Amino acid sequence: MLKINKIHKSYPIGDSSLHVLKGIDLSVEAGEMVAIMGSSGSGKSTLLNIIGMLDEADEGDYILDNVPIKNLTEKKAAIYRNKFLGFIFQSFNLINYKNALDNVALPLYYQGLKRKERIEKGLYHLEKVGLKNWAHHLPNELSGGQKQRVAIARALAANPKLLLADEPTGALDTKTSHEIMDFIQSLNDEGKTILMVTHEEDIAQMCKRIVRLKDGVIIEDVFVEQVRASQYV
Amino acid sequence: MNKTRSLLSGFTVAFAILLFTILFGLGNGLLNTFDTAFVDDAANSIFINSGQTSKASNGLQAGRQIQFENKDQEWIEEEFGDKVQYITSRIYLNVTATFRNEKSSYSVRAVNPDHQYLENTKVNYGRYINESDIKNKTKVVVIGRLVEEDLFLKTTAIGKYINLNGIQYKVVGVFSDDGGDREERLIYMPVTTAQQIYGNNQHIDQINLTYNPDLNFDAAISFSNMLTRKLKDRFLVSQNDQRAIRVRNLANDSKAIGQMTLGINIMILVIGFGTLIAGVVGISNMMIFIVKERTKEIGIRKALGASPKSIVSIILLESVLITVIAGFVGLVIGMGVVELAAPSLETYFIKEAGVETSIIIGATIVLIIAGAIAGYLPAKKASRIKPIVALRDD
Ligand SMILES: Nc1ncnc2c1ncn2[C@@H]1O[C@H](COP(=O)(O)OP(=O)(O)OP(=O)(O)O)[C@@H](O)[C@H]1O
Ligand SMILES: [Mg+2]
Numbered sequence: 001m002l003k004i005n006k007i008h009k010s011y012p013i014g015d016s017s018l019h020v021l022k023g024i025d026l027s028v029e030a031g032e033m034v035a036i037m038g039s040s041g042s043g044k045s046t047l048l049n050i051i052g053m054l055d056e057a058d059e060g061d062y063i064l065d066n067v068p069i070k071n072l073t074e075k076k077a078a079i080y081r082n083k084f085l086g087f088i089f090q091s092f093n094l095i096n097y098k099n100a101l102d103n104v105a106l107p108l109y110y111q112g113l114k115r116k117e118r119i120e121k122g123l124y125h126l127e128k129v130g131l132k133n134w135a136h137h138l139p140n141e142l143s144g145g146q147k148q149r150v151a152i153a154r155a156l157a158a159n160p161k162l163l164l165a166d167e168p169t170g171a172l173d174t175k176t177s178h179e180i181m182d183f184i185q186s187l188n189d190e191g192k193t194i195l196m197v198t199h200e201e202d203i204a205q206m207c208k209r210i211v212r213l214k215d216g217v218i219i220e221d222v223f224v225e226q227v228r229a230s231q232y233v
Numbered sequence: 234m235n236k237t238r239s240l241l242s243g244f245t246v247a248f249a250i251l252l253f254t255i256l257f258g259l260g261n262g263l264l265n266t267f268d269t270a271f272v273d274d275a276a277n278s279i280f281i282n283s284g285q286t287s288k289a290s291n292g293l294q295a296g297r298q299i300q301f302e303n304k305d306q307e308w309i310e311e312e313f314g315d316k317v318q319y320i321t322s323r324i325y326l327n328v329t330a331t332f333r334n335e336k337s338s339y340s341v342r343a344v345n346p347d348h349q350y351l352e353n354t355k356v357n358y359g360r361y362i363n364e365s366d367i368k369n370k371t372k373v374v375v376i377g378r379l380v381e382e383d384l385f386l387k388t389t390a391i392g393k394y395i396n397l398n399g400i401q402y403k404v405v406g407v408f409s410d411d412g413g414d415r416e417e418r419l420i421y422m423p424v425t426t427a428q429q430i431y432g433n434n435q436h437i438d439q440i441n442l443t444y445n446p447d448l449n450f451d452a453a454i455s456f457s458n459m460l461t462r463k464l465k466d467r468f469l470v471s472q473n474d475q476r477a478i479r480v481r482n483l484a485n486d487s488k489a490i491g492q493m494t495l496g497i498n499i500m501i502l503v504i505g506f507g508t509l510i511a512g513v514v515g516i517s518n519m520m521i522f523i524v525k526e527r528t529k530e531i532g533i534r535k536a537l538g539a540s541p542k543s544i545v546s547i548i549l550l551e552s553v554l555i556t557v558i559a560g561f562v563g564l565v566i567g568m569g570v571v572e573l574a575a576p577s578l579e580t581y582f583i584k585e586a587g588v589e590t591s592i593i594i595g596a597t598i599v600l601i602i603a604g605a606i607a608g609y610l611p612a613k614k615a616s617r618i619k620p621i622v623a624l625r626d627d
Binding site: 052054 | 530535536537538539540541543616619621624
């Protein structure tokens, strides 16, 4: 599914530069559910953003679904993001003046779908996250858990190969976190490949594999027995 | 989207268009004033007047009265036939006119049939003076619309007899004229009739003609110069004598008016454009602000697959929308102001101040372009926003 090789990334800070990723190797197969862990500032988000083509590595190779990702134009990157990737963020990142349905349908708009089809598919995915009745509500009328479910529906709308989540439960309480994890697990059960950043050990244990970062390198990469979130719901 | 801010940013453009509209309306009014001052006469008119000589010449003393006669008009026609379009004599008379119990004083112009075209006279009903009137010295008159109103009250004047200083004339036509009330209180009669009745001579006061409209400005000027020279020779007048024979060519006047019109239009355009540019700069600044405000949204859209082009179009569209709406607000207010002020402006020689539809269409196009220009740089800036920067949690 994806393969990265000796990825390096530095950020310029004043005159010097901060070497954040120092040669990361990682390959993920289709259907995996991987947690990326590490202390704050260890480079988890940076790695996820490079995988998500939101940022570019300084060095190293990255192949996604047999496509080498290198020196992309903005336009190409936009097409790949739209086709391959779904994003889920800690702070949801819904567009606040658009209602739930319009938010979910937005990636479909960038796919060039007709309005009728967008609404149909948008409603289908909203129904999947259990929010069909909230389709015409604005984000600020929804609870945190509901917002994240709208965001998940949006990430799924374009039917991406890979779902990237940066601390998807970071802003939610334990009970809601478990509900969201239960849902993400069910997506993985259906075959979706999922990569998520978290610093909560119990959330990481709900994935099938844990990758630990420290000072820009992978210090541990293990497969784990998946804890089902449904037992806490 | 912050609607209040968008509205506020539109204010500059609204003001620019408001100013432009008012200026344009006023300028238009000013031009209308010039126009009506001259619509009365055909633009290619030449007026020839005579007076006393101011210089001795050919052994004749200064102070000699030059008097045009019918043969002088005929001479002009023979000499310059191909250059002359219409030609007429004029004799001025003042009469007291009576019909039944109505009585009033009027100016009479005794003329040739061509006079109708020289003066842009519109015959409302009946007919104008014709060649057979000239030949037969018939006692007929064509009266102004207001003369008919004054003397004939509500009835038609055609076919009735009007008494001018004791002589009966048949009214054969009623005319109107764009030159104003004064022109519509005139009475026209055949030049030969006037000569027979009021002097029994061949005298004429003035010769009016229009030159062939195919002549360009320079040719028209050289024609009137040649005409002046030959007339002065014919009457043995010194070429330096400016009083004895006076030839006035309206081409000179219309050139001056043309230049004035151009000047006023350029001034309006410059001021209008200046303010519009200020408006564009204002909108552009606001758009940069709006882009900053929408940075996160733009980042989200990019993460979802928005192409740079689609981001550019979002910002451009907003910019054009704000500019056009603001511009129209300015246009409507400006037109309202001009409309309200127009009547009271007539005192200042600004006639029928107003704004035409073509200007509205033009303004729309200009506004769309202005909006696109105002939005271009901010939109480019927006399209270059990196999604990672936009999405970073604060
Ligand atoms: N654009 C940037 N410019 C400069 N420094 C940056 C930039 N982005 C990240 N950094 C720095 O790079 C390091 C890694 O950041 P990153 O966001 O990947 O950490 P993280 O592991 O996700 O941490 P957290 O758990 O707090 O989210 C941090 O020290 C951060 O300050
Ligand atoms: Mg992070």
